[in-house]
Amino acid sequence: MNTLRLYIKSIGMLLRSHLQYTSSFIMQTLAQLVMEGGEMMVVILIVDRFENLKGWSGGNLYFFFGMMSVSFYLTELFGRGITGDFPSMVRTGKLDTFLVRPRGVLTQVMCSGTDPRRITCIAVGIAALIMGSRLSGITWTLTKVFILIESIAMSCLLILGLFMIEAIFSIFSVKSVELVNAITYGGRSACQYPIDIYPAPMRALFTVIAPFALTLHVPVSWILDKPLYGWPMWTAFVTPLSGALIFVIMTILFHLAMRHYRSTGS
Amino acid sequence: MSYLTVFKMRLRMELQYRGAMIGGIFCQMFFGIVLVALYRALYAGKTQSVPIENIATYVWLQQAFFRMMFATDTELTDKIKSGDISYDLCRPVNMYAFYYARIAAQKLMGSVMRAVPMLTMAFLLPKGWGISLPVSPLGFALCVPAFVLGFLCVCALENISVAFTMKSLDPRGIAALLNLLMMIMSGNLLPLTLFPESWQKVITLFPYAQLLDAPIRLYTGEYVPADALRIYAVQAFWVVTLIWLGVVMWNANRKRMIVQGG
Numbered sequence: 001m002n003t004l005r006l007y008i009k010s011i012g013m014l015l016r017s018h019l020q021y022t023s024s025f026i027m028q029t030l031a032q033l034v035m036e037g038g039e040m041m042v043v044i045l046i047v048d049r050f051e052n053l054k055g056w057s058g059g060n061l062y063f064f065f066g067m068m069s070v071s072f073y074l075t076e077l078f079g080r081g082i083t084g085d086f087p088s089m090v091r092t093g094k095l096d097t098f099l100v101r102p103r104g105v106l107t108q109v110m111c112s113g114t115d116p117r118r119i120t121c122i123a124v125g126i127a128a129l130i131m132g133s134r135l136s137g138i139t140w141t142l143t144k145v146f147i148l149i150e151s152i153a154m155s156c157l158l159i160l161g162l163f164m165i166e167a168i169f170s171i172f173s174v175k176s177v178e179l180v181n182a183i184t185y186g187g188r189s190a191c192q193y194p195i196d197i198y199p200a201p202m203r204a205l206f207t208v209i210a211p212f213a214l215t216l217h218v219p220v221s222w223i224l225d226k227p228l229y230g231w232p233m234w235t236a237f238v239t240p241l242s243g244a245l246i247f248v249i250m251t252i253l254f255h256l257a258m259r260h261y262r263s264t265g266s
Numbered sequence: 267m268s269y270l271t272v273f274k275m276r277l278r279m280e281l282q283y284r285g286a287m288i289g290g291i292f293c294q295m296f297f298g299i300v301l302v303a304l305y306r307a308l309y310a311g312k313t314q315s316v317p318i319e320n321i322a323t324y325v326w327l328q329q330a331f332f333r334m335m336f337a338t339d340t341e342l343t344d345k346i347k348s349g350d351i352s353y354d355l356c357r358p359v360n361m362y363a364f365y366y367a368r369i370a371a372q373k374l375m376g377s378v379m380r381a382v383p384m385l386t387m388a389f390l391l392p393k394g395w396g397i398s399l400p401v402s403p404l405g406f407a408l409c410v411p412a413f414v415l416g417f418l419c420v421c422a423l424e425n426i427s428v429a430f431t432m433k434s435l436d437p438r439g440i441a442a443l444l445n446l447l448m449m450i451m452s453g454n455l456l457p458l459t460l461f462p463e464s465w466q467k468v469i470t471l472f473p474y475a476q477l478l479d480a481p482i483r484l485y486t487g488e489y490v491p492a493d494a495l496r497i498y499a500v501q502a503f504w505v506v507t508l509i510w511l512g513v514v515m516w517n518a519n520r521k522r523m524i525v526q527g528g
Binding site for chain 2 (some may be wrong): 027028030033034035038039041042045048049050051052053054086099151179181182188189193197198199202
């Protein structure tokens with residue numbers, strides 16, 4: 001609980017510091033809006049031209065898009081320390097100062113960054129969710145709301161876990177590793193569309209290694225009343241937990257890697 | 267020619283970062299495969315006037331030359347922020363041409379070094395997944411000058427956004443917005459050939475469509491060789507206009523410049 005209070009306090013302080021540069025902040029937030037709006041426009045243009053994607057209607061596609069963008073940008077909003085700043089902390093030696101303080105390194109990394117500009121991206125995502133829900137004619141029940149929240153939370157943990165792979169690499173190699181972007185940013189691009197449209201090797205990648213299919217596509221398909229691969233209902237509750245599993249594994253690996261941390265000395 | 271020397275020096279600098287390049291290539295290849303898989307799935311439902319082979323070719327050429335479009339010269343923006351740019355102002359050269367040469371070298375080397383291995387790999391992919399051969403030898407011959415004009419255009423655009431950075435000192439404001447506009451309007455997010463027909467008529471006249479869209483369309487045969495002269499004219503118009511605009515902005519910046527720091 002103490003850690004949580006610390007986190008909330010740090011994020012609050014960081015937020016205030018971001019808001020000090022008002023005009024720059026507004027400009028950048030607008031830029032984010034244009035960016036995510038552009039991504040959304042692409043989906044709209046695709047739906048306009050192709051009408052459906054292997055049995056998924058336009059509304060379904062908006063819903064998938066919204067889920068991915070809400071999960072991804074919530075992670076960036078609250079976990080910026082991991083998703084963005086970590087490699088530079090290693091390079092500049094900022095990480096060293098964390099080692100002497102009486103708190104866990106991971107806690108401090110998480111406390112050290114937030115990205116409030118992402119708020120507009122999340123807004124676009126929510127708009128896509130509402131649009132998708134209307135067009136798909138979803139009848140909301142308490143179970144569906146629960147699964148929706150579970151799916152978003154678990155996807156966030158998964159994304160955080162995937163970004164930790166990059167963090168772990170950068171502990172050893174000092175430089176940030178662009179290759180990992182293939183499963184983080186690449187995963188976002190690929191998995192904002194239903195997984196079953198892709199050929200088998202890609203499906204395997206996003207089910208076993210970076211299980212977006214389990215945290216996002218299985219529950220969302222169930223919400224849309226089109227269960228993925230015809231899997232029974234209980235899978236929609238169970239499979240998202242793989243996100244938490246990945247997060248736990250990566251946390252353990254992160255701590256193991258920290259034992260081998262050698263400062264850059266700067 | 268001093269501008270040629272600047273150009274050559276930047277070329278050598280770009281050659282230094284080979285490790286980062288290999289990671290970048292694989293990442294870009296993956297994005298390409300994801301996009302092609304998506305369009306293939308879309309095509310399974312409803313066949314289009316544009317064949318899937320052309321879309322795959324479009325995606326691969328866009329991915330291969332990604333660095334040409336979006337690489338920003340962070341060293342240059344740092345110079346602006348720190349005030350080191352005043353040293354450059356002391357040099358007895360034309361500022362616009364000096365930076366133009368610098369940007370051109372960075373974009374050329376960065377993209378060619380990535381494009382060659384990427385396009386080679388893309389040729390090896392099965393038909394309909396990878397890049398296909400140009401529609402005809404003539405089409406390929408016509409696409410080369412269009413590509414050069416597009417390249418001149420993108421360097422002029424980049425120089426304009428540097429001029430904006432000079433004004434606002436923050437590269438993330440207007441410069442970022444211009445970059446985003448480019449992502450959508452140049453066909454990087456969605457091939458321009460898949461935009462609604464009525465939009466295409468307007469968008470293809472914009473400067474952003476001249477960079478890669480015009481040469482790619484000549485390559486795949488969406489533009490017939492008879493159109494070539496008209497396309498070159500549009501491209502040349504934008505190259506001249508953008509360079510003129512950039513020079514005007516730089517001259518204005520020089521007159522009212524405030525150097526940061528001491």
